[in-house]
Amino acid sequence: MKPVNQKAWLMILPVVLCVAFSAVLPLMTVVNYSVQDIISPERRVFVGTEWFKSVMRDDDLHGALLRQLVYSLSVLLVEIPLGIGLALAMPAKGWRASAVLVLVAISLLIPWNVVGTIWQIYGRADIGLLGATLTRLGFDYDYTGNATHAWLTVLTMDVWHWTPLVALLCYAGLRAIPDAYYQAASIDGASKFAVFRFIQLPKMRGVLMIAVLLRFMDSFMIYTEPFVLTGGGPGNSTTFLSQYLTQKAVGQFDLGPAAAFSLIYFLIILLLCFVLYTWMQRVGTVHEGEQPT
Amino acid sequence: MARIDLDLAHAYRPDPRTDDDYALLPLKMTFDDGGAYALLGPSGCGKTTLLNIVSGLVRPSSGSVRFDGVDVTARTPQQRNIAQVFQFPVIYDTMTVAENLAFPLRNRGVAAARIKERVGRIAEMLELSGQLDARAAGLAADAKQKISLGRGLVREDVSAVLFDEPLTVIDPHLKWQLRRKLKQIHHELRLTLIYVTHDQVEALTFADQVVVMTRGRAVQVGSASDLFERPQHTFVGHFIGSPGMNLLPARRVEGGLEVAGHVVRDAARADAVAGATLLGIRPEYVGVAAAAQPGAVPVRVEQSRDIGTYWLLSARAADGTLIRARLHPQQGVPDAGASVWFVIDGPHTCFYANERLVAQGIPSVVEGALS
Numbered sequence: 001m002k003p004v005n006q007k008a009w010l011m012i013l014p015v016v017l018c019v020a021f022s023a024v025l026p027l028m029t030v031v032n033y034s035v036q037d038i039i040s041p042e043r044r045v046f047v048g049t050e051w052f053k054s055v056m057r058d059d060d061l062h063g064a065l066l067r068q069l070v071y072s073l074s075v076l077l078v079e080i081p082l083g084i085g086l087a088l089a090m091p092a093k094g095w096r097a098s099a100v101l102v103l104v105a106i107s108l109l110i111p112w113n114v115v116g117t118i119w120q121i122y123g124r125a126d127i128g129l130l131g132a133t134l135t136r137l138g139f140d141y142d143y144t145g146n147a148t149h150a151w152l153t154v155l156t157m158d159v160w161h162w163t164p165l166v167a168l169l170c171y172a173g174l175r176a177i178p179d180a181y182y183q184a185a186s187i188d189g190a191s192k193f194a195v196f197r198f199i200q201l202p203k204m205r206g207v208l209m210i211a212v213l214l215r216f217m218d219s220f221m222i223y224t225e226p227f228v229l230t231g232g233g234p235g236n237s238t239t240f241l242s243q244y245l246t247q248k249a250v251g252q253f254d255l256g257p258a259a260a261f262s263l264i265y266f267l268i269i270l271l272l273c274f275v276l277y278t279w280m281q282r283v284g285t286v287h288e289g290e291q292p293t
Numbered sequence: 294m295a296r297i298d299l300d301l302a303h304a305y306r307p308d309p310r311t312d313d314d315y316a317l318l319p320l321k322m323t324f325d326d327g328g329a330y331a332l333l334g335p336s337g338c339g340k341t342t343l344l345n346i347v348s349g350l351v352r353p354s355s356g357s358v359r360f361d362g363v364d365v366t367a368r369t370p371q372q373r374n375i376a377q378v379f380q381f382p383v384i385y386d387t388m389t390v391a392e393n394l395a396f397p398l399r400n401r402g403v404a405a406a407r408i409k410e411r412v413g414r415i416a417e418m419l420e421l422s423g424q425l426d427a428r429a430a431g432l433a434a435d436a437k438q439k440i441s442l443g444r445g446l447v448r449e450d451v452s453a454v455l456f457d458e459p460l461t462v463i464d465p466h467l468k469w470q471l472r473r474k475l476k477q478i479h480h481e482l483r484l485t486l487i488y489v490t491h492d493q494v495e496a497l498t499f500a501d502q503v504v505v506m507t508r509g510r511a512v513q514v515g516s517a518s519d520l521f522e523r524p525q526h527t528f529v530g531h532f533i534g535s536p537g538m539n540l541l542p543a544r545r546v547e548g549g550l551e552v553a554g555h556v557v558r559d560a561a562r563a564d565a566v567a568g569a570t571l572l573g574i575r576p577e578y579v580g581v582a583a584a585a586q587p588g589a590v591p592v593r594v595e596q597s598r599d600i601g602t603y604w605l606l607s608a609r610a611a612d613g614t615l616i617r618a619r620l621h622p623q624q625g626v627p628d629a630g631a632s633v634w635f636v637i638d639g640p641h642t643c644f645y646a647n648e649r650l651v652a653q654g655i656p657s658v659v660e661g662a663l664s
Contacts, residue, residue, distance in 0.1 A: 178381070180379045180380075180381060180383050181383050183345075183350050183370075183377070183379065183383075184377070184379060184383040184441070184444075186350065186369065186370050186371060187348065187350075187370045187371075187375060187376060187377045187397075187445075188396050188397040188400060188444060189371045189397060189400040189401055190396070190400055191400065194400065198385045198387060198388065198396075199385065202385075202386045202387045203386070
């Protein structure tokens with residue numbers, strides 16, 4: 001019989017400690033908060049699922065969730081096609097390819113709060129290039145006062161900031177397609193669209209899946225840029241989930257409801273990612289003709 | 294279907310100076326309508342470049358490509374109406390096998406009923422009928438390559454079908470079958486087929502005419518027996534055959550022609566091959582003799598191996614020259630270590646100067662030439 005050596009458990013101890021301190025303990029603290037009413041550090045009352053119930057019935061939260069979903073979907077609908085388009089337009093080789101890669105990647109290097117500040121100034125009607133130009137052209141552009149303008153500005157800012165990521169991922173996917181595919185398509189008499197539809201798009205499926213998931217998660221957790229740009233306003237028009245959560249936890253110091261909500265938030269992200277992932281997997285493997293059952 | 298005339302050269306880099314800069318040195322070649330051709334040569338000899346120039350994927354840096362006399366140099370593969378099959382399977386992942394096969398026809402707006410008929414026929418030919426509705430992405434490599442072959446053959450009106458080492462990923466048994474299929478298809482459809490390969494057996498069994506290429510040059514075009522019996526270039530002698538031709542340095546000396554430290558030909562006859570620096574003889578044609586005779590050199594057998602239907606002998610002359618011979622078992626095969634004579638000058642012996650064939654066989658002696 002093989003001798004059993006339990007010493008190996010010692011080897012994973014450092015990892016267990018790291019994960020405990022960085023993830024498990026904070027998470028458990030949040031769980032702890034979510035089931036108590038903390039009146040003061042000395043006085044706390046166990047309230048069960050009360051916070052969860054009240055958070056679920058909160059109209060402000062419903063509003064923020066709806067805004068968040070619309071926003072994240074808009075981000076995906078704009079950035080994914082735009083990123084694919086950019087990747088297709090980027091030169092494949094030579095110094096131009098390197099130059100374009102660097103140029104495209106620049107916005108990815110800018111920190112979130114700086115992006116917010118850039119757009120805050122860029123959009124100002126008095127001194128901002130965008131704001132002033134639009135005003136001169138006769139548009140009554142005002143992202144601090146007009147909810148639609150604020151919303152569109154936040155969306156445009158995200159598109160500006162993150163489309164390059166999608167483009168770079170797609171570019172990598174495109175470059176990985178062997179020349180033989182293009183040669184075969186040209187021999188088969190495929191149109192440009194057919195090449196895109198039957199070669200490039202299917203071959204980009206893997207990177208597109210990563211791009212969609214990354215952009216979805218990131219946009220679903222967006223905080224810094226709208227915080228700097230609009231502060232969630234005007235009114236509640238650009239208050240997304242994370243900002244709503246921060247207001248509750250840090251602004252009003254409602255730790256119980258905030259903890260309950262952050263757990264729900266976490267589950268929402270997990271669920272949506274799972275749904276997206278499964279759906280994209282299926283798109284790739286089930287033929288269009290047959291219906292998934 | 295078309296007759297294809299090439300008169301071109303190609304360099305991938307601009308401004309080529311030396312021969313090394315060329316992927317294809319200037320060449321003139323004609324592929325007749327309905328012929329089965331093979332481009333044979335080692336990796337990097339330019340055969341795929343030549344194929345891609347014919348199909349229109351590569352534009353030659355100088356010269357022209359003509360189909361039936363019409364200059365098509367500037368035309369795309371689609372305009373030339375060429376079908377090409379590549380070394381590694383190319384399939385459209387999201388399509389079924391049938392859709393893959395139909396793709397070239399659909400792109401050209403062929404009627405649905407006609408597409409169905411052609412796809413059915415090709416699938417039957419390639420034994421893909423049972424898998425027509427399967428998704429192509431899930432198939433094994435050889436099935437995928439059969440789809441690629443099918444896409445190349447599905448159009449009947451093509452100018453030519455080009456194959457770029459199409460059977461590399463296919464296992465040997467199926468390879469045989471597919472090669473026979475291709476041959477059969479050629480007989481049925483009379484399409485012009487050009488087949489690139491580095492495998493001489495594949496080339497010689499598939500093609501009526503084989504183009505042997507090396508270092509960007511087409512050194513000989515001929516049938517299997519031409520290439521075997523009269524290699525026009527030392528490369529052909531060395532590349533075709535298993536093992537290749539014995540190529541032995543030859544030197545004109547006082548008493549005649551000296552090979553491997555021994556005079557194999559007297560002075561009178563040696564004049565017929567003046568200037569030749571290499572004597573070439575296929576191992577199949579090397580004779581074995583027990584005693585000295587004209588055209589023979591003394592050797593010592595180093596190794597004697599039974600290769601199934603024949604014996605392969607490796608022997609060395611006194612000066613270290615290696616000579617191989619291929620013998621029938623009935624011939625009486627000398628053992629390793631035996632000292633025998635190898636007859637290397639006979640009717641099949643070729644003489645080369647500057648890698649080119651200059652003479653073959655033994656001339657009858659002209660009277661009075663000895664002086």
